[in-house]
Amino acid sequence: MNERPNFSRQSCPLPLMDHDTVQLAHGAGGRLSADLMEKLILPRFRCPELEALGDQAVLNLAPGRVAFSTDTFVVSPIFFPGGDIGDLAVNGTVNDVAMSGATVEALSVGLVLEEGLPMRDLHRILCSMEQAAATAGVRIVTGDTKVVDKGSCDRIFINTSGLGVIPDGVNLTPKNISAGDVVLVSGTLADHGMAVLTTREKLSFQSEIRSDSAALNGLINTLLQAAPGTRTLRDPTRGGAATTLNEFAAAAGVGIRLDDEAIPVRPPVRGACEVLGIDPLYVANEGKFIAVVPADETTPALAALRNHELGADAAQIGVVVDEHPGLVALRTSLGVERIVDMPVAEQLPRIC
Numbered sequence: 001m002n003e004r005p006n007f008s009r010q011s012c013p014l015p016l017m018d019h020d021t022v023q024l025a026h027g028a029g030g031r032l033s034a035d036l037m038e039k040l041i042l043p044r045f046r047c048p049e050l051e052a053l054g055d056q057a058v059l060n061l062a063p064g065r066v067a068f069s070t071d072t073f074v075v076s077p078i079f080f081p082g083g084d085i086g087d088l089a090v091n092g093t094v095n096d097v098a099m100s101g102a103t104v105e106a107l108s109v110g111l112v113l114e115e116g117l118p119m120r121d122l123h124r125i126l127c128s129m130e131q132a133a134a135t136a137g138v139r140i141v142t143g144d145t146k147v148v149d150k151g152s153c154d155r156i157f158i159n160t161s162g163l164g165v166i167p168d169g170v171n172l173t174p175k176n177i178s179a180g181d182v183v184l185v186s187g188t189l190a191d192h193g194m195a196v197l198t199t200r201e202k203l204s205f206q207s208e209i210r211s212d213s214a215a216l217n218g219l220i221n222t223l224l225q226a227a228p229g230t231r232t233l234r235d236p237t238r239g240g241a242a243t244t245l246n247e248f249a250a251a252a253g254v255g256i257r258l259d260d261e262a263i264p265v266r267p268p269v270r271g272a273c274e275v276l277g278i279d280p281l282y283v284a285n286e287g288k289f290i291a292v293v294p295a296d297e298t299t300p301a302l303a304a305l306r307n308h309e310l311g312a313d314a315a316q317i318g319v320v321v322d323e324h325p326g327l328v329a330l331r332t333s334l335g336v337e338r339i340v341d342m343p344v345a346e347q348l349p350r351i352c
Contacts, residue, residue, distance in 0.1 A: 027147030082211030102164030136215035212287030226304030
């Protein structure tokens, strides 16, 4: 298996623990639970709110509307090229809150651990979460750990919840979309879903396919400064871009027309999709967003995105139209249009 840069081994040496694997007693609230907290968890996420070790975190938030989100991560495998379940859990919730235009303030983390999980794997995941939170500039302020019998979960499940404050004047919703607006994507599609799938199925391609897992709050701030009229944002995770765009069209009562040749997909990802018979528009992403902006803000929006390391491959992929309200149409290279419908079932299970 290809590993991400070994941050955990260089910067987070595994502390001396009494057990090499997770025991049921690590979730029982006694001495081993305290050992887990003091040696593995607190050193990674130390902040005054967490150090209080209360059943809640008391936060001082700026005035304004609060954005709140929660998500549970059950990805299989838990390690994949470009990331792991730890940074995925942090980045995913940061992104969900940030899509409202909020400044992300704090996260909670709930760990469900399978008895027998190697401590080294847990430590590596916690180090990934530490690095992801630091990169995103957010605090992990409260959490919980439960240990279940061997076979009751698949190694580790993670729940993360996030809070953010929405600045005055920011109101991002698909209902703002109108005909003439432009559809942008912040980068290449289908990277995460195909990285997880090819790793899970042990498929080998000439070039490595890596997840795009990343926190997008900084990139979103860059976009909103350049294009203050931005109508709405969303990260196309499960169901991919096709689902997100259909949700936009339905909410606004408009049509969306895509240009197939303008949709950015990395060649190795496109090749894997073709081999497996999968449309990249339906594959999950974990480090990209779709934005709808006014036509007159397209140029500054794209320039700002492309000047950011996470938006180098940003592209205009479509326009909003009056025709076919509630539907998404794709114009192919042959000049033929086809409907891009919502997926009927989950195409790639357990990708987040």
